[in-house]
Amino acid sequence: MGKSKGYRAKTRALLKKPSREGGTQALSSLLQAYNPGDRVVLLINSSTHKGMPHRRFHGKVGVITEKRGRSYCVAVQEGGKRKTVISRPEHLRPYD
Numbered sequence: 001m002g003k004s005k006g007y008r009a010k011t012r013a014l015l016k017k018p019s020r021e022g023g024t025q026a027l028s029s030l031l032q033a034y035n036p037g038d039r040v041v042l043l044i045n046s047s048t049h050k051g052m053p054h055r056r057f058h059g060k061v062g063v064i065t066e067k068r069g070r071s072y073c074v075a076v077q078e079g080g081k082r083k084t085v086i087s088r089p090e091h092l093r094p095y096d
Contacts, residue, residue, distance in 0.1 A: 001091055011055050015046035032089050034072055038064045039095035051088025
């Protein structure tokens with residue numbers, strides 16, 4: 001049988017939540033508003049599949065460039081290139 005090459009391949013440990021963090025998500029993370037220029041960390045919430053960025057961006061720091069519907073466009077430096085990631089606010093955390 002061939003190896004899976006899906007969107008969430010090799011994410012069993014990366015996207016696993018601690019046992020005490022299961023259940024419903026806090027509303028404050030869903031209602032968090034960001035402005036263009038804000039720095040954020042992309043931390044994937046595996047319980048919400050919609051608006052999830054690719055796993056290669058998990059833990060990366062980026063800058064909000066625009067709001068697109070319910071999602072945000074985040075500019076992330078990946079190697080020598082600048083990538084734009086479209087993600088929903090439940091997968092973003094403010095960078096302090």
